[in-house]
Amino acid sequence: MYELKIDEKTCETCPTFDCLVRCQYIDIDKDTAKTEMKKMISGEDSFVLHDCVTCYACEEYCKRGNHPFYLITDLQEERGILPMPKPLKTQFVNISVPTRRDIIQFYGAEEPVISLCLFPQYTRLFSEEKLFEELSIIIGRYFFCHLMYLHSGNPSLIRERLPKIIDNIANHGFKEVIFFHDECYSTLTSYTTAYSIEVPFKPIHFNEYLYNKLKDQQTKIQPLNAKVAFQRNCSARLTPNVEDFVDDIFNLIGAERVERQYDRENALCCGGIIRGQQRYDLFVDVQTRNVDDMLNAGVEYCVFQCPACFDSLSEKVAEKGIKPIMMHDLCLLAIQGSDK
Ligand code: SF4
Numbered sequence: 393m394y395e396l397k398i399d400e401k402t403c404e405t406c407p408t409f410d411c412l413v414r415c416q417y418i419d420i421d422k423d424t425a426k427t428e429m430k431k432m433i434s435g436e437d438s439f440v441l442h443d444c445v446t447c448y449a450c451e452e453y454c455k456r457g458n459h460p461f462y463l464i465t466d467l468q469e470e471r472g473i474l475p476m477p478k479p480l481k482t483q484f485v486n487i488s489v490p491t492r493r494d495i496i497q498f499y500g501a502e503e504p505v506i507s508l509c510l511f512p513q514y515t516r517l518f519s520e521e522k523l524f525e526e527l528s529i530i531i532g533r534y535f536f537c538h539l540m541y542l543h544s545g546n547p548s549l550i551r552e553r554l555p556k557i558i559d560n561i562a563n564h565g566f567k568e569v570i571f572f573h574d575e576c577y578s579t580l581t582s583y584t585t586a587y588s589i590e591v592p593f594k595p596i597h598f599n600e601y602l603y604n605k606l607k608d609q610q611t612k613i614q615p616l617n618a619k620v621a622f623q624r625n626c627s628a629r630l631t632p633n634v635e636d637f638v639d640d641i642f643n644l645i646g647a648e649r650v651e652r653q654y655d656r657e658n659a660l661c662c663g664g665i666i667r668g669q670q671r672y673d674l675f676v677d678v679q680t681r682n683v684d685d686m687l688n689a690g691v692e693y694c695v696f697q698c699p700a701c702f703d704s705l706s707e708k709v710a711e712k713g714i715k716p717i718m719m720h721d722l723c724l725l726a727i728q729g730s731d732k
């Protein structure tokens with residue numbers, strides 16, 4: 393029902409084929425990229441469909457408004473190419489069946505509201521911490537965006553379930569919803585746009601909310617004066633337009649995002665999905681290069697946006713003496729001791 397909007401002519405006249413040429417997991421030159429892109433646009437098989445680790449990055453590498461990664465995932469499903477083992481795919485499907493009743497907690501006014509996705513462990517932030525007070529919360533599978541099926545070869549399930557999820561949120565009458573998990577925000581902006589799925593409320597990225605809250609309390613900030621690495625998560629590749637909030641937050645709290653090889657558009661995956669694909673040599677290689685790069689840059693903290701990236705990489709960075717920390721906890725460090 394929902395068709396991907398991809399402009400074939402734009403690809404035919406593309407001067408760079410950067411979507412594939414810049415891929416950090418498939419070694420591919422421009423001529424080969426051109427041939428493989430042509431095949432995929434025609435719906436044919438390509439080695440790219442088999443070798444892709446589903447890092448999402450080609451969506452960001454394409455500067456011409458096309459959707460190479462969404463095309464790859466749709467073709468993987470059409471051709472029965474599974475990026476991860478079947479039992480894991482089944483587990484992915486089962487853990488997010490939207491059968492439970494929604495959970496809503498109202499603090500003060502009904503809006504602003506934040507969606508905590510499937511991360512109930514962060515509820516305390518919005519009832520106890522000064523930086524986050526008086527937000528209403530929605531949480532649970534009734535509100536889960538389902539974008540993770542881009543990793544498991546069954547993206548049609550996103551399109552099947554997402555309109556109902558959007559209704560579940562919209563039926564409460566919210567005009568704006570802050571999304572704690574970057575992946576939900578990317579779903580409701582990038583993915584819905586690519587497939588012409590209507591979203592009747594305004595999605596707000598958590599970092600925009602965080603930045604504005606910090607600005608409001610700027611006098612209470614005690615600059616951290618710390619060097620940090622930022623671990624970009626896969627869904628950040630879908631919405632680079634909000635990436636500036638990361639730097640704005642770091643500037644406010646005195647965190648220096650040091651220059652390093654594997655940051656920004658050249659970021660490496662946390663490794664979680666690659667491990668799930670049972671590509672263990674690549675998993676070790678990617679995590680080792682990433683953490684060594686942080687070490688060489690002399691960082692004190694590795695800052696995570698995504699709880700899944702934290703689970704995947706935090707132990708490895710901690711082993712090397714770098715402190716793993718979630719973005720919101722780093723912000724709390726900068727205002728702790730003010731009036732708490
Ligand atoms: S998807 Fe974008 S970068 Fe890739 S060939 Fe098409 S226009 Fe070029």
Ligand code: SF4
Binds near residue numbers: 446
């Ligand atoms: S999603 Fe990542 S691994 Fe797959 S083709 Fe795009 S850049 Fe390469």
